[in-house]
Amino acid sequence: MFVRQLTCSNKGGLLITVVVGPKRRPVTFLMDTGAQITALRQVEAEQRGISVPHRQLMVSDALGKTQTVPMTTVTLWLSGHEDPVDTMVAVGPFQINLLGMDILKGKQWCDTQGNSWSFGVPQIRQLAKTPSTERRLLFPLLN
DSSP: OOOEEEOOTSSSEEEEEEEEEETEEEEEEOTTTSEEEEEEEEHHHHTTTOOOOEEEEEEEOOOOOOEEEEEEEEEEOTTOOOSSSEEEEEEEOOOOOEEOOOHHHHEEEEESSSEEOSSSSOOOOOOOOTTTTTEEEEEOOOO
């Protein structure tokens, strides 16, 4: 359906195209590891047949500006993943669609330069090899 790769925007952000909503139309999202929830522009939600109920959520942006936005359940078909994902999405007059950590956590994709990106998974550390032990991989210890 879509290429299983991320692309870089002209501003250096990672973009991914995701099929969204009951009309199953593509939407391009900026992958935002600082966003806890996914955000969809209202005009795009309407074009994809997504109705927005009156549930509201207070959200703060990276600059601390707080606003109340409607929330609705949206089905997303992610590139490289067979099963669709149903998630609560903020819908509003945003400048750009954001794919937040609610969707990104535990996912992995490759970009167009062959780099692999993993989201929300612990880094793996390699311990030094000694003559009497084999190499072991451990998850980082909590601080």
